[in-house]
Amino acid sequence: MSRQLLLVSSAILLLGALCAARPARCDDDADKERAKKHFQAGLMLLDTESYGSAAKEFESSVALYPTKNGYFNLANCYLALQRYQEALETINKLKIEFYQELDKGWQKEIAKLELKLEKSAVKLAIHVNVDGATIQVDGEPRGESPLEEPLLVGPGEHQIQVFAKLYQDETRTVILEPGGEQPLAVSFTLVRAIEADAQIGGTDNKFAQDEASSHKEPEKRRIWTWVAYGVGGAAGIAAIVTGGINVRNTNWLKERCPDNTCGASYRDKVDSTKNLGTATNVLIAASATTLMLGTILFFAEGTQDEEDYKMVRVAPVVSPAGIGAAVSGSF
Numbered sequence: 273m274s275r276q277l278l279l280v281s282s283a284i285l286l287l288g289a290l291c292a293a294r295p296a297r298c299d300d301d302a303d304k305e306r307a308k309k310h311f312q313a314g315l316m317l318l319d320t321e322s323y324g325s326a327a328k329e330f331e332s333s334v335a336l337y338p339t340k341n342g343y344f345n346l347a348n349c350y351l352a353l354q355r356y357q358e359a360l361e362t363i364n365k366l367k368i369e370f371y372q373e374l375d376k377g378w379q380k381e382i383a384k385l386e387l388k389l390e391k392s393a394v395k396l397a398i399h400v401n402v403d404g405a406t407i408q409v410d411g412e413p414r415g416e417s418p419l420e421e422p423l424l425v426g427p428g429e430h431q432i433q434v435f436a437k438l439y440q441d442e443t444r445t446v447i448l449e450p451g452g453e454q455p456l457a458v459s460f461t462l463v464r465a466i467e468a469d470a471q472i473g474g475t476d477n478k479f480a481q482d483e484a485s486s487h488k489e490p491e492k493r494r495i496w497t498w499v500a501y502g503v504g505g506a507a508g509i510a511a512i513v514t515g516g517i518n519v520r521n522t523n524w525l526k527e528r529c530p531d532n533t534c535g536a537s538y539r540d541k542v543d544s545t546k547n548l549g550t551a552t553n554v555l556i557a558a559s560a561t562t563l564m565l566g567t568i569l570f571f572a573e574g575t576q577d578e579e580d581y582k583m584v585r586v587a588p589v590v591s592p593a594g595i596g597a598a599v600s601g602s603f
Contacts, residue, residue: 303336303337304336304337306332306336306337307332307333307334307335307336307337307339307342307603308333308337308603310329310330310332310333310336311329311330311333311339311341311342311345311603312603313329314326314327314329314330314333314345314349315345317329318345318349321352323349323352323353324349324353326345326349327346327349327350327353327355330342330345330346330349331346334346338365338369339603340366340370340373340374340378341602341603342603343362343363343365343366343369343370344366344381344382344385346362347359347362347363347366347385348385350362351385351388351389351392354392354426356389356392356393356424356425356426357414357423357424357425359389359424360389360393360424363382363385363386363389366382367382389424392426392427393424393425393426394424394425394426394427394448394449395422395423395424396409396422396423396424396425396430396448396458397419397422397423397457397458398417398419398423398432398434398457398458398459398460399417399418399457399458399459399460400417400418400434400459400460401459401460401461402417402436402439403416403417403418404416404417404436404437405417405434405435405436405439405460406434406435406436407419407432407433407434408432408433408434408435409423409425409430409431409432409433410430410431411431411433417434425448426448427448427449428447428448429445429446429447429448430445430446430447430448431443431444431445432444432445432446432458434460442460444458446458494569494570494573495573496569496573497566497569497570497573498566499566500562500563500565500566500569501562501563501566503558503562504558504559504560504561504562504563504565504566505559505563507555507556507558507559507562508555508556508559508563510555511552511555511556511559514548514551514552514555515548515552515556517548518545518548518549518552521541521544521545521548522545524541525538525541525542525545
């Protein structure tokens, strides 16, 4: 009986393992099939020279199931679209992921593709003397300074924008020509300047406006002003209290001491009333003095100037430095 239970248990475990393994393989097969459909759709779009749409299909294909031909065709689409940086990255992926499968024929085709890329693209080295500045070329973010390697861009006119926190945006237009082996260098020298544009209006710096608003002049810290006002206010309140008691005692004595003549029995009351009057006068004088002092301190403690915040001006210095898609049709 125990032997039968053991066999049944083993069968159940084996069946469970097969069932667990089957979905993964099915998912792989399904991804491969979807990747193949995207690949074939990309080939059809290439026939009509719809490089942008074809690139999207090849991107989907290699994301689901990378293949040599998928990467090769995607790099050609990027080359035709003058997206040279992405073309270079795709070629590198092809060489890294399939380096063991690249025979001499493949190596020759990749070398041709790299040669086309080298002849078509311009190497653009952008130098900024402040680290962490965002660099955009034609509105597209291309990294932060310092760049690890030159950017690849197409020949012709390009807009280069550099911006960073607390710095004024700068945009410069450059005209690039292909053919140079050395990178064309564009240097941006950041110059410190007094805060200006964000306050007078018209600045395009998304960071400068935020920083200018967040760096408003802080509220002055008038500590001794409020101490003086507090003491003066307390003395004034005390004067009101003692003065009120003094008036009450004086009226009480007037009722009992005609002609301001009081007997010995009222001597203590008379003395305490006089003392209250003296205390009231002293408190009134103290209150007036400290309140006047507080007013003087209010203006004296409010004259400290906040340090000017700095911004950046970017001054650039520029120094000099046939697309054909070879399509692979098998998946």
